[in-house]
Structure formats: C-alpha cells, structure tokens
Amino acid sequence: MPGFEFFGEAERKEVNDVLDSTVLMRYGFDGMRNGHWKAKELEQELQNRLGVKHAQLTTSGTTALNVALAILGVGAGDEVIMPTFTFVATFESIMNAGATPIVVEIDDTLTLDPAAVEAAITPKTKVVMPVHMCGSMADLDALKAICDQHDLFLLEDACQAYAGTYKGKALGTIGNVGCFSFDYVKTITCGEGGALVMNDDSLAIVADQYTDHGHDHIGNDRGAEEHPYMGYNFRISELNAAVGLAQVRKTDEILSVQRRNKKILKEALATVPEVSFRRLPDEDGDSATFLSFFMPTAALSNKVVDAFKEFGIDGYWNYFNNNWHYIRRWDHLANLKSLFPISDHIKNGMQDLNTMKFPNSDDYISRNISCLIKLSWSRKEVNDRAAKMVDAIKSVL
Numbered sequence: 201m202p203g204f205e206f207f208g209e210a211e212r213k214e215v216n217d218v219l220d221s222t223v224l225m226r227y228g229f230d231g232m233r234n235g236h237w238k239a240k241e242l243e244q245e246l247q248n249r250l251g252v253k254h255a256q257l258t259t260s261g262t263t264a265l266n267v268a269l270a271i272l273g274v275g276a277g278d279e280v281i282m283p284t285f286t287f288v289a290t291f292e293s294i295m296n297a298g299a300t301p302i303v304v305e306i307d308d309t310l311t312l313d314p315a316a317v318e319a320a321i322t323p324k325t326k327v328v329m330p331v332h333m334c335g336s337m338a339d340l341d342a343l344k345a346i347c348d349q350h351d352l353f354l355l356e357d358a359c360q361a362y363a364g365t366y367k368g369k370a371l372g373t374i375g376n377v378g379c380f381s382f383d384y385v386k387t388i389t390c391g392e393g394g395a396l397v398m399n400d401d402s403l404a405i406v407a408d409q410y411t412d413h414g415h416d417h418i419g420n421d422r423g424a425e426e427h428p429y430m431g432y433n434f435r436i437s438e439l440n441a442a443v444g445l446a447q448v449r450k451t452d453e454i455l456s457v458q459r460r461n462k463k464i465l466k467e468a469l470a471t472v473p474e475v476s477f478r479r480l481p482d483e484d485g486d487s488a489t490f491l492s493f494f495m496p497t498a499a500l501s502n503k504v505v506d507a508f509k510e511f512g513i514d515g516y517w518n519y520f521n522n523n524w525h526y527i528r529r530w531d532h533l534a535n536l537k538s539l540f541p542i543s544d545h546i547k548n549g550m551q552d553l554n555t556m557k558f559p560n561s562d563d564y565i566s567r568n569i570s571c572l573i574k575l576s577w578s579r580k581e582v583n584d585r586a587a588k589m590v591d592a593i594k595s596v597l
C-alpha cells in the first residue's frame with residue numbers, strides 16, 4: 201500500500217526543483233520560483249486523475265476534513281453521522297468544527313450501514329460521512345439516496361481509498377466533497393499532506409480562501425488582499441507538494457501492483473470454506489490496499505491472529521483489539537477529554553458512548569482481519585505468503 205515503498209529519483213528531482221528556486225511557499229514570489237508551482241501542479245494532476253473539477257491541497261487528511269466541514273457550513277449544533285470503524289481524525293475534525301459526532305453501526309462493507317444512517321437522522325443532521333476504510337468503498341448509491349432524500353451533505357473520507365472507484369467514478373468525487381490523505385503511510389505520500397475535491401465552483405473558491413486565512417486571492421499583492429471571512433492556515437508547503445507530484449504519477453503502477461498481489465492472496469484464502477470476505481459494493485473499484493476477511497467467530501479470528509504470529513506473517517490487524525480505529529477504544533471521545541472547554545451543544549447532544557452498544561459493528565470487527573498489501577513483494581513472496589496464510593488459518597480450524 202504505502203507510496204513510500206516506491207520512492208526515489210523522481211521525488212528527489214521534484215524536491216530539488218523547489219530547493220533550487222528557494223521558494224517553499226505555494227503562493228506568490230512569482231519572479232523567484234523558476235516557473236515551479238508544485239502545489240498547483242499536484243492539484244491539476246489530482247483533478248485529471250480523479251475526474252473532478254477542483255482539488256485543494258491541505259497540510260493533512262485531517263485538515264482536509266476540517267476544511268470540508270467548514271466550507272459545508274458545519275458548526276455548533278449540527279450533527280455529523282460517522283461510522284464506528286474509522287480513524288480518529290473523523291471525530292477530531294467534527295469536534296474541531298464544533299459539531300456533534302453521531303456514531304452509527306457499520307455493515308459487512310466495513311463502512312456505514314445505510315439503514316443505521318437513516319435511523320440516526322434528526323433535524324440537526326447536516327452531513328453523512330462515510331469512511332472508505334482499508335482501500336474499499338461504502339455503499340454509495342444507498343447513502344447518496346438517503347442524503348438526497350433528507351437534504352444532507354455527503355462527505356466522503358477517501359483518505360484510505362485514493363485511486364479506488366465506484367461504478368466508474370473516483371472515490372471522493374461522488375459526494376459533495378471528498379477528502380484524501382497523503383501522510384507517510386498512505387497509497388501516495390507527500391510526507392504529510394492532504395486534499396479535498398469537489399465539483400462545485402463556489403465550494404472550491406471558499407476552500408481555496410479558507411485554507412489561507414480567508415485571503416480572497418484576488419490581484420497579485422498578497423498584503424492588499426481582502427478577507428471576506430475568517431480562515432485558517434492549512435497551506436501545504438511546496439516541498440511536500442513536490443513529493444506528492446512525483447508520487448501521483450505512479451498511481452497506475454501502484455494500483456496494478458496492489459491489485460495483482462491482492463488477487464493472489466484472496467484466491468488462496470477463498471479455498472478455505474470458513475473464510476468469508478468483506479463485501480465490496482463495486483469489486484472492480486477496489487484500490488486493493490488491504491485484504492479484509494472474516495472468520496466465523498471472534499474466537500477463531502483471535503486464533504488466526506496468534507497463528508499468523510506463529511507462522512511469521514506480519515502486516516495484519518484485528519481492529520477490535522486495536523486502539524486507533526474502532527470505537528471500543530475511544531475513551532477520550534466517550535469521556536470528552538479535551539484540553540479546552542467543550543460547548544453545551546456537544547455535551548448535551550452527544551450519545552452516551554460509554555453505555556451505547558454497537559452489536560453489529562462488534563460482530564464484524566471482532567471477526568475481521570485486515571492484511572496490508574505491499575508493493576515491494578516479489579511474486580514469489582506473495583505466493584509464499586498466500587500459502588503460509590492458508591496453512592496458518594487451517595491450523596486453527
């Protein structure tokens with residue numbers, strides 16, 4: 201999965217362009233920059249690649265989510281529906297917006313269960329935020345229909361699913377706004393970086409302004425620009441954008457290696473009748489960064505984890521016991537542990553996550569094992585790995 205596995209001369213060349221010009225900032229200094237606009241170029245590449253009208257780079261996937269919520273006008277008193285299984289950035293960005301996270305069940309896609317989303321809608325709901333976890337997608341037709349019917353925004357967290365598609369459209373481009381992360385361990389990396397994408401022209405204008413202190417970016421005298429509203433600094437540096445520019449050009453190669461490696465592992469595991477796989481709403485659009493499978497019971501999945509260790513297989517997770525990605529370990533959210541006071545809107549509007557039960561999510565996540573698909577494996581390594589995984593699983597049955 202991670203772009204850092206495909207790293208070298210191209211990245212160095214792009215970064216050196218920036219170092220040679222000495223202009224590390226994405227705006228201004230036109231005369232000094234030797235024609236290098238790495239952030240702008242990367243945005244253009246993303247637009248072309250994803251088939252979307254606008255891409256706005258940010259400092260991270262987390263800040264891309266922050267900006268997305270801001271430009272959709274989400275704030276105090278608004279509710280954002282999110283899944284039990286995700287990365288902590290989901291609720292961090294919602295809380296940072298001053299909005300209230302409403303956590304709902306996932307289904308066998310490992311992302312939002314549309315029925316659970318529908319049941320959680322209140323007059324305060326403003327956004328539904330599916331998170332395309334582990335390289336594959338939520339049931340976007342169903343979620344989009346719900347959003348259309350209830351006049352809600354669909355915000356896709358595609359941070360883990362860059363280059364995946366759903367029915368021919370790039371993940372992240374189907375909702376009102378989509379977000380990507382280019383942190384060090386993502387499909388392509390900037391070191392640190394992120395982007396939000398959208399087709400709406402007016403949203404794109406405010407995204408560009410909001411990420412740069414609300415500068416209106418009109419004219420060519422930065423100091424004299426107007427500020428139609430308050431913004432913040434979420435600007436990516438040219439150095440980070442330069443790395444991403446080299447990486448984005450490797451997208452097709454990364455995707456094809458991932459898909460080839462995943463296919464071998466999946467076909468091998470499919471020979472074990474007790475193994476079932478995560479449902480992929482569009483199998484052809486899977487970015488193939490992970491192979492996620494279910495064992496019939498949580499006890500068996502724990503045994504498989506132990507067997508993988510014994511057999512020397514690395515790079516897999518059972519998220520039920522992982523403190524980052526599943527609600528079970530979000531004590532700091534459940535207990536509202538914050539460095540600063542939290543608004544009454546959130547205090548009074550939050551679910552009681554200490555007592556609330558998510559039996560379906562518990563079932564899916566406790567039975568799930570997700571294996572990272574690496575780019576650097578040789579074909580022999582993948583074949584050996586597939587055989588070893590099958591042996592390890594069979595050893596516990």
Ligand SMILES: *Cc1c(COP(=O)(O)O)cnc(C)c1O
Pocket residue numbers: 259260261262263286287289290331333357359360380381382383393394
């Ligand atoms: C990585 C990730 C983020 C946050 O991205 P950063 O660039 O690390 O801030 C958000 N959501 C998901 C699902 C992620 O995997």
